């Protein structure tokens with residue numbers, strides 16, 4: 213009779229591997245479809261400790277795939293119930309939960325974890341976690357799915373590409389997002405973008421039953437349509453198209469969750485020889501459940517990545533362009549869409565996004581000062597070669613950018 217709960221896996225990586233599992237603390241951002249799978253896997257494997265973060269409540273429509281939840285749990289916090297189930301699955305695992313937005317967690321939580329797992333359903337939170345991973349040099353395993361499609365990316369900071377080195381992670385299940393945000397063609401594209409803006413602002417999806425939600429999405433969609441000269445956005449299109457959620461399938465989630473857990477094990481067990489082989493984490497993996505094909509894609513780091521780049525992003529601009537034009541240039545240079553950029557110079561705010569200006573109820577004088585700044589030439593604020601600090605107040609990320617002034621004489625000759 214076996215006395216050891218972990219006997220079968222100990223046969224793979226020995227006592228050394230078991231010790232590593234026991235000592236590991238894993239941060240899991242998202243306890244939904246993929247998160248549930250990973251939490252279950254790590255609990256049964258006997259991981260040392262789990263930190264589970266999710267601000268969402270359990271809904272009936274989660275129960276076709278999120279195995280940690282029961283009918284009686286509807287209306288409870290996902291993170292809290294997931295933690296309860298971990299204790300049932302394996303009382304040896306220490307578990308903490310946070311019924312909170314990832315961006316509100318104290319930095320200590322990120323420092324305490326050895327590896328970050330991103331099983332998130334939204335882009336801003338993933339961009340945020342990616343930056344924390346690079347900042348604290350913690351491996352990040354990111355995964356996503358929609359219907360039969362899924363992907364996994366492993367970020368080993370300063371070794372492999374981070375999420376913002378490229379935009380492949382926005383595909384295939386979210387590839388449509390790029391096109392409608394940047395290059396919308398139909399009224400529906402504008403509505404989808406309106407829905408995303410709503411999500412970014414309120415951190416939840418709009419409800420089909422709530423008229424105020426639909427109005428807000430409609431206004432966002434109209435603004436996006438105007439910007440891109442698209443006509444035909446109506447309230448009815450908004451109402452019809454706000455179903456809010458993407459397709460999700462338990463089989464894809466189980467596969468993606470298993471691949472992510474497998475990569476986590478490879479990171480934990482590195483340097484342990486297993487059947488004479490070295491464990492090498494994958495960089496990027498895509499899965500297509502219709503063709504039953506999964507494949508690995510080798511990716512290179514982007515030297516000028518705004519988050520993990522070896523070379524800092526350098527922007528060449530004319531010193532006399534207005535500050536607002538500089539912001540637009542900045543937005544076009546990045547691999548992701550800025551939501552609410554904030555520029556500081558020696559501790560003083562010189563630029564703040566319109567959305568934040570309207571929302572924060574700043575004193576009138578302050579708003580006027582910032583609006584005037586937008587039209588002032590760049591050279592009023594910066595010198596050639598300055599290191600500029602940029603923060604995004606919605607995404608919660610920080611970047612450093614070098615400004616390079618173009619030679620005026622040379623420009624004149626062109």
Ligand SMILES: [Zn+2]
Nearest residue numbers: 374377517520
């Ligand atoms: Zn990067």
